[in-house]
Amino acid sequence: MNKNIEKIDRYLKGLTLPEHVSEQHRRQLRRQILNRIERRQTMFVGKRAWKVAALVAVVIGVGTIATAVGLKVRKYYFVGRETDGPYNKYNFKSELETVELEDGSTEVRGRMVGIASMDPNFTIDVEQKIKDLEEIDLLRQQNDRELVTVEEQEVNGKPQPRTFIFKYVLADGSEEMMGEGDPGERSLTKEQMDELLSLRLKRLKHADKEEYISIEKEVKGRIFVFKQQRYVLSDGTEIIVSTGMPK
Numbered sequence: 096m097n098k099n100i101e102k103i104d105r106y107l108k109g110l111t112l113p114e115h116v117s118e119q120h121r122r123q124l125r126r127q128i129l130n131r132i133e134r135r136q137t138m139f140v141g142k143r144a145w146k147v148a149a150l151v152a153v154v155i156g157v158g159t160i161a162t163a164v165g166l167k168v169r170k171y172y173f174v175g176r177e178t179d180g181p182y183n184k185y186n187f188k189s190e191l192e193t194v195e196l197e198d199g200s201t202e203v204r205g206r207m208v209g210i211a212s213m214d215p216n217f218t219i220d221v222e223q224k225i226k227d228l229e230e231i232d233l234l235r236q237q238n239d240r241e242l243v244t245v246e247e248q249e250v251n252g253k254p255q256p257r258t259f260i261f262k263y264v265l266a267d268g269s270e271e272m273m274g275e276g277d278p279g280e281r282s283l284t285k286e287q288m289d290e291l292l293s294l295r296l297k298r299l300k301h302a303d304k305e306e307y308i309s310i311e312k313e314v315k316g317r318i319f320v321f322k323q324q325r326y327v328l329s330d331g332t333e334i335i336v337s338t339g340m341p342k
Contacts (some may be wrong), residue, residue, distance in 0.1 A: 166236045167192075171208070171228040173221045181289050181296075184211040185219055187228055206232070208273070213296070231263050231273055239263075243272070245314050245339040247321070250282040251332060287328055294326050295336070311342065318342040 170190045177184040189206040208228055210219060234240055244260035256277035263271045283291065307322035319339035326334045 166233060168229065169206075169232050171225045171232070173225065178215075181293055182211040182213050183215055183217045184209050185221070185224070187225065189228075189232065227265060227269075227271060230265055231271060234263050235261075235273075235275075242315055242317065243341065245319055245321075247337040247339070249335040253282060255279075255281050255283075283332075283334075287330070287332060290328050291326060291334060291336075294328075295324075298324065310337070312339065314339065 169192065171187050172190075174186045174188045177186065187208045187210070189208075191203050191205050193201050193203055195201050210224065240261040240263050242259055243262050246258040246260075248255040256279040258274055258276045260272055260274050263273060265271060307324065310321045310323065312319055312321055318341070320342050321337040321339040323335055323337045326336065328334065
């Protein structure tokens with residue numbers, strides 16, 4: 096038996112396989128493989144580590160995990176906390192990746208993720224959140240997620256990049272909501288966005304008395320019902336917010 100076969104054999108023996116292939120066990124197994132690959136990245140170089148992962152997927156016969164071939168386990172880092180403005184926010188950034196732009200060109204950038212709350216006492220386990228973000232990133236690459244909300248905005252009549260809220264189910268069964276925006280520049284400054292957020296929170300308290308304009312649209316192959324709301328900031332900026340939920 097050559098050295099590579101011996102290494103793969105030891106790798107397989109180290110996994111605790113579920114007795115039945117259910118959705119819960121599939122997610123458990125995906126988490127085990129993800130953690131094992133991460134721990135062994137110092138022992139295997141780049142593609143060799145993924146070859147081992149691919150072989151494991153074939154041996155255990157779970158087809159959905161086989162889609163991980165060629166995906167990248169992207170590291171995330173905590174980059175700071177913001178306590179100014181109306182919310183308490185933890186910021187994370189991924190390692191750099193090459194992103195293809197709409198014009199066909201490419202750009203090297205890192206993904207930024209902000210975890211925010213209006214609660215001034217809000218705290219999170221940074222190390223656990225990094226693990227969750229890395230798992231979410233892998234699910235995102237496989238499109239293993241559910242689109243639950245779409246938000247569109249117009250600022251003084253100018254359409255802004257849309258924001259999508261996806262639901263991810265992690266290996267431990269927990270659910271995470273994560274926003275992702277269309278590429279493009281937004282017209283609002285941070286101060287204007289903070290003011291808009293405050294206005295939206297105030298209106299949310301009286302949501303049962305609100306009158307909406309409802310519009311149906313197809314987004315990513317599904318029908319969403321959008322409810323429009325109009326806001327005017329203190330500087331006169333007019334913003335139309337349309338929030339869409341699956342029909």
